[in-house]
Amino acid sequence: MEPISDLIRRLAERHGRERSSLLPILQGVVEQEKYLSEYSMTQIARELDLPAAEVYGTATFYSFLEYKKMGKYIIRLCKTITCSMKGENQILLAIQEMLKIKVGETTPDGNFSLLQTNCLGFCHKAPAMLINNEVYTELTPEKVRDILTSYINSNGGGTKNVNVSST
Amino acid sequence: MEKRIKITINGETKEVSPGTSILDAANQSGVIIPTLCYHKDLCVAGNCRVCVIEIAGQKRLAAACATPCEDGMEVLTNTLKVRNARKHIIELLLSEHNADCTSCYRNGNCELQKLASDYKIMTQDFLDLVPFRNYTIDNFSPSIIKDDSKCIRCQRCVRTCAELQSVNALTMSYKGEHAQITTFFEKSMNDVVCTNCGQCVNHCPTGALTERNYIEDVWSALADKEKFVIVQTAPAVRVGLGEELGFDPGERVTGKMVSALKRLGFHAVMDTDFTADLTIMEEGSELLRRLKEVIVEKRGDVKLPMATSCSPGWIKFIEHLYPDFLNHLSSCKSPQQMFGALVKTYYAKAKKIDPSKIVSVSIMPCTAKKFEAARPEMRDSGFRDVDYVLTTRELAIMIKQAGIDFLRLPDMHFDRLMGESTGAGVIFGATGGVMEAALRTAYELVTGREVPFKNLNITPVRGMEGLKEASIKIDNPLKEWSFLEGVQLKCAVAHGLANAKIVMDTIKKGDADYHFVEFMACPGGCLGGGGQPIPTNPEIRKRRALAIYAEDVGMPLRKSHQNPEIIKIYKDFLGKPLGEKSHKLLHTTYIKRSSF
Numbered sequence: 001m002e003p004i005s006d007l008i009r010r011l012a013e014r015h016g017r018e019r020s021s022l023l024p025i026l027q028g029v030v031e032q033e034k035y036l037s038e039y040s041m042t043q044i045a046r047e048l049d050l051p052a053a054e055v056y057g058t059a060t061f062y063s064f065l066e067y068k069k070m071g072k073y074i075i076r077l078c079k080t081i082t083c084s085m086k087g088e089n090q091i092l093l094a095i096q097e098m099l100k101i102k103v104g105e106t107t108p109d110g111n112f113s114l115l116q117t118n119c120l121g122f123c124h125k126a127p128a129m130l131i132n133n134e135v136y137t138e139l140t141p142e143k144v145r146d147i148l149t150s151y152i153n154s155n156g157g158g159t160k161n162v163n164v165s166s167t
Numbered sequence: 168m169e170k171r172i173k174i175t176i177n178g179e180t181k182e183v184s185p186g187t188s189i190l191d192a193a194n195q196s197g198v199i200i201p202t203l204c205y206h207k208d209l210c211v212a213g214n215c216r217v218c219v220i221e222i223a224g225q226k227r228l229a230a231a232c233a234t235p236c237e238d239g240m241e242v243l244t245n246t247l248k249v250r251n252a253r254k255h256i257i258e259l260l261l262s263e264h265n266a267d268c269t270s271c272y273r274n275g276n277c278e279l280q281k282l283a284s285d286y287k288i289m290t291q292d293f294l295d296l297v298p299f300r301n302y303t304i305d306n307f308s309p310s311i312i313k314d315d316s317k318c319i320r321c322q323r324c325v326r327t328c329a330e331l332q333s334v335n336a337l338t339m340s341y342k343g344e345h346a347q348i349t350t351f352f353e354k355s356m357n358d359v360v361c362t363n364c365g366q367c368v369n370h371c372p373t374g375a376l377t378e379r380n381y382i383e384d385v386w387s388a389l390a391d392k393e394k395f396v397i398v399q400t401a402p403a404v405r406v407g408l409g410e411e412l413g414f415d416p417g418e419r420v421t422g423k424m425v426s427a428l429k430r431l432g433f434h435a436v437m438d439t440d441f442t443a444d445l446t447i448m449e450e451g452s453e454l455l456r457r458l459k460e461v462i463v464e465k466r467g468d469v470k471l472p473m474a475t476s477c478s479p480g481w482i483k484f485i486e487h488l489y490p491d492f493l494n495h496l497s498s499c500k501s502p503q504q505m506f507g508a509l510v511k512t513y514y515a516k517a518k519k520i521d522p523s524k525i526v527s528v529s530i531m532p533c534t535a536k537k538f539e540a541a542r543p544e545m546r547d548s549g550f551r552d553v554d555y556v557l558t559t560r561e562l563a564i565m566i567k568q569a570g571i572d573f574l575r576l577p578d579m580h581f582d583r584l585m586g587e588s589t590g591a592g593v594i595f596g597a598t599g600g601v602m603e604a605a606l607r608t609a610y611e612l613v614t615g616r617e618v619p620f621k622n623l624n625i626t627p628v629r630g631m632e633g634l635k636e637a638s639i640k641i642d643n644p645l646k647e648w649s650f651l652e653g654v655q656l657k658c659a660v661a662h663g664l665a666n667a668k669i670v671m672d673t674i675k676k677g678d679a680d681y682h683f684v685e686f687m688a689c690p691g692g693c694l695g696g697g698g699q700p701i702p703t704n705p706e707i708r709k710r711r712a713l714a715i716y717a718e719d720v721g722m723p724l725r726k727s728h729q730n731p732e733i734i735k736i737y738k739d740f741l742g743k744p745l746g747e748k749s750h751k752l753l754h755t756t757y758i759k760r761s762s763f
Binding site: 045052060061 | 334335337338352607
């Protein structure tokens with residue numbers, strides 16, 4: 001993996017060093033690192049000559065920019081009303097039971113983080129969740145267990161995504 | 168001829184210039200609209216919604232602060248709909264506000280409390296959310312306490328820190344119901360770029376940002392029979408204190424302040440103006456030495472322009488943001504710290520008092536002075552040079568607690584030895600004052616003549632313009648200073664750290680040809696300091712400045728080097744400016760800090 005300071009410099013060269021370049025740079029760092037550490041944020045601030053507080057304010061505003069250490073796979077379960085009415089709670093329990101983590105936590109092996117998210121736009125196929133950039137819909141507790149199992153089994157193969165979704 | 172537009176407010180027609188906000192138009196015609204997030208010093212945010220009004224033909228209420236007048240607009244500020252909306256907005260703000268007013272530092276001077284009182288919020292229609300939230304109180308800074316439970320997220324502090332000060336220590340983090348004002352990674356104010364200037368404290372409408380107060384510590388010191396408690400008062404305090412105690416802005420209360428301090432039980436009441444005069448002697452000499460080192464000796468390690476070092480907010484600003492430019496700073500301590508170092512040496516010796524028994528208190532218009540006094544290097548007397556720093560507001564609280572009828576106090580004079588000052592010392596409290604005072608002395612030192620300005624008033628460096636420039640041509644200097652013949656001495660004055668940043672950026676680029684620059688952290692200089700009475704706004708700053716210059720004109724002596732106590736201290740104790748003793752007690756060093 002590219003060292004963070006090199007990554008940030010490369011992103012700044014691509015997106016520019018304007019105030020408006022901040023967001024794509026934050027996204028670029030999150031893409032590689034999964035989250036924005038204090039170090040990454042100060043590096044970005046230095047690179048763009050912005051106040052560090054402003055970088056932090058921007059990072060905490062956006063839901064998909066994490067600022068706490070995240071696992072390799074970030075599970076984002078939709079918490080909005082349609083998914084909730086279609087059994088989101090059961091899915092949440094199944095994930096928590098299987099990975100032994102609560103919302104906001106990361107498994108000790110650093111593989112999975114569990115978060116909740118607002119509407120993913122898959123109300124017609126509720127309940128839905130994201131694992132990194134992959135969408136999984138019409139979830140049932142059985143199905144979610146299968147999905148997670150496939151991630152656990154495939155984990156030797158790096159970041160390869162095994163898509164067992166029925167979308 | 169400028170185009171005017173016509174609007175009616177509550178049925179009365181009014182002409183305003185285009186671009187005027189409804190709020191300003193209403194205020195001009197004597198209609199009061201309540202505000203919270205609005206402040207005259209800051210850009211319009213329009214987020215608190217307390218100033219909502221009705222516009223005829225529009226269904227939705229509009230924020231008066233953020234809506235410009237349009238021709239033919241009919242504005243209604245006092246309809247049932249408006250009143251109910253405002254009441255609901257205040258109730259909603261209160262539902263997330265720790266409204267334990269009796270134990271709040273801003274009790275009695277809180278804008279939210281005043282609104283709640285004006286609109287008589289007697290019931291609670293909304294769920295009180297305070298018990299469900301985890302609020303943080305940050306009290307690690309020696310200057311500022313940040314209590315999120317009192318915050319109404321109006322963002323005045325964020326705007327102050329960014330617009331007036333260019334520091335950006337505070338930001339808006341998260342969103343929606345989770346939104347809060349934080350520092351970088353929610354660190355303590357003590358651990359981030361905060362300069363402790365206290366402008367956020369002065370602009371906060373509630374008790375979310377307050378100064379750390381040392382009132383009880385000072386009362387304890389005064390009650391201790393073993394201790395000899397000495398107080399010094401900064402120049403800007405005398406033109407602000409009255410506002411807290413029943414006078415109009417711009418009233419000078421020097422004599423009453425001295426009386427009040429004596430009644431509070433201070434054993435000696437002396438004047439920071441004295442060390443302001445001393446600062447001029449040291450700083451003026453340092454400037455001349457630097458000029459010689461640069462012009463005659465061509466030394467590359469000596470930097471021009473020389474920057475003043477009286478404002479501790481400015482010092483922390485340059486330490487954080489321009490750490491490679493610290494050699495531009497004058498090595499002189501601020502007047503407060505010079506005073507502190509002398510009280511426990513010169514004064515103690517002259518009055519035969521054991522310096523370990525002396526408690527040195529200062530009254531400052533400033534919160535950054537609290538930090539400055541706590542700096543580890545400020546112990547040159549062998550003790551902590553200044554033990555407690557109180558703001559103008561804290562002094563007013565003590566005077567009220569002591570039951571002193573301030574309005575009826577007789578005028579008294581400062582005590583001797585370190586209480587005499589000149590007009591040059593007084594004007595330290597206004598932006599441009601240090602520059603003016605330094606020029607009055609330095610010019611005379613070099614040429615033997617008074618500065619070529621009518622009545623010694625160097626008006627180009629006065630006033631509220633953010634950046635001011637002046638230059639003086641040196642003609643026919645004394646023999647010792649002959650190398651300055653024909654030199655145009657170029658000076659600049661910046662107040663408010665946003666302006667300081669502009670000057671620093673030109674210095675950084677190498678485009679600045681100034682010899683001497685005065686920097687003050689707060690808009691208007693110390694008279695607009697973070698520790699001054701709340702509210703402070705452009706109008707009030709102007710009035711305080713007028714008072715400062717009136718005080719200057721009223722002084723029999725107006726040049727620092729004429730101060731008899733200054734002449735005496737050099738004769739009896741210090742020797743000469745920049746001498747060995749001065750070097751030990753009156754000069755200091757700076758440290759590089761991180762900019763993040």
